[in-house]
Amino acid sequence: MKKKEELSIKLETISEKIRHDFEKKDAARESLLKKSREIIRFSSKAIRALHRREKSEALQLIESAAALIREEQGKHGKTHRELLNANYFLDSCKEYAEAAISYGIVIENDVPDPDALGIPYHAYLNGLAESVGELRRYLLDSLRRNEPARAEDFLNAMDSIYSILVTMDFPDAITYGLRRNTDNVRGIVEKTRGELTITANNSYLLQKISILGDKLGTFADKI
Numbered sequence: 588m589k590k591k592e593e594l595s596i597k598l599e600t601i602s603e604k605i606r607h608d609f610e611k612k613d614a615a616r617e618s619l620l621k622k623s624r625e626i627i628r629f630s631s632k633a634i635r636a637l638h639r640r641e642k643s644e645a646l647q648l649i650e651s652a653a654a655l656i657r658e659e660q661g662k663h664g665k666t667h668r669e670l671l672n673a674n675y676f677l678d679s680c681k682e683y684a685e686a687a688i689s690y691g692i693v694i695e696n697d698v699p700d701p702d703a704l705g706i707p708y709h710a711y712l713n714g715l716a717e718s719v720g721e722l723r724r725y726l727l728d729s730l731r732r733n734e735p736a737r738a739e740d741f742l743n744a745m746d747s748i749y750s751i752l753v754t755m756d757f758p759d760a761i762t763y764g765l766r767r768n769t770d771n772v773r774g775i776v777e778k779t780r781g782e783l784t785i786t787a788n789n790s791y792l793l794q795k796i797s798i799l800g801d802k803l804g805t806f807a808d809k810i
Contacts, residue, residue: 611666611667612667612670615662615663615666615667615670616667616670616673618662619659619663619670619671619673619675619676620675622655622658622659622679623659623675623676623678623679624679625652625655626652626655626656626679626680626682626683627678627679627682629648629649629651629652629655629683629686630648630649630652630679630682630683630685630686631682631686632648633645633646633648633649633652633686633690634685634686634689634721636648637686637689637690637693637694637721638724638725638728642694645686645690645694646690646694648686649683649686649687649690652679652682652683652686653683653687653704653705656679656680656683656705656706657705659671659676660705677707677709677710677763680706680707680710680711680714681710681711681713681714681717682714683704683706683714684701684704684706684710684711684713684714684715684718685714685715685717685718685721687699687704687714688714688715688718689718689721689722692718692722692741692744693722693725696740698715709761709762709763709765710763712752712755712762712765713762713763713764713765713768715748715751715752716748716752716765716768716769716771716772717768718748719745719748719749719772719775719776720775722741722744722745722748723741723745723775723779725741726738726741726742726745726779726783727782729741730783738783739783742776742779742780742783745772745775745776745779746776748772749769749772749773749776752765752768752769752772753769753773755769
């Protein structure tokens with residue numbers, strides 16, 4: 588058995604090596620945490636710009652978020668890859684996905700592929716689920732602008748998203764809470780469908796009342 592002094596020296600060498608690794612990892616974590624907040628901020632601002640119909644501004648913010656994600660993936664992909672699985676970074680990827688998907692559906696009538704966005708599939712699917720709440724807002728805005736056909740398009744998109752999410756019946760360890768988000772999507776879609784139906788019925792009734800009023804007016808003129 589080695590002498591106490593030799594064991595102490597060996598342990599000190601080992602601990603110094605581990606401490607140095609932890610210090611680098613801690614610095615990388617702090618940097619990634621800061622960048623994750625920036626990604627979320629860019630994504631949130633993109634959605635707000637999209638609601639204001641500032642398409643160029645929204646796209647620029649989405650691209651800024653994408654650039655940060657690529658930068659962090661490249662920086663930590665080899666040395667501290669486990670950090671890329673941290674909840675705070677995955678949340679930022681989810682927020683980015685929500686913004687990119689909302690932009691794709693609202694502006695381009697299309698949906699981006701997760702591989703093109705460069706994010707994990709579970710982050711993409713959770714972002715897809717959260718985009719339904721944004722689509723509901725666009726649908727209601729369309730109704731206020733008297734654009735029922737546009738509103739119907741948004742409801743169809745929401746339906747399509749739910750139809751895909753409900754088939755992803757896998758454990759939360761794989762999907763990162765997708766089942767809960769899918770349940771929320773179902774509630775949003777059902778509520779929105781009911782509101783759209785009521786609006787359509789009211790519009791139909793108003794149209795019939797207007798036609799009846801015109802007929803009564805014509806009949807009164809003849810008397």
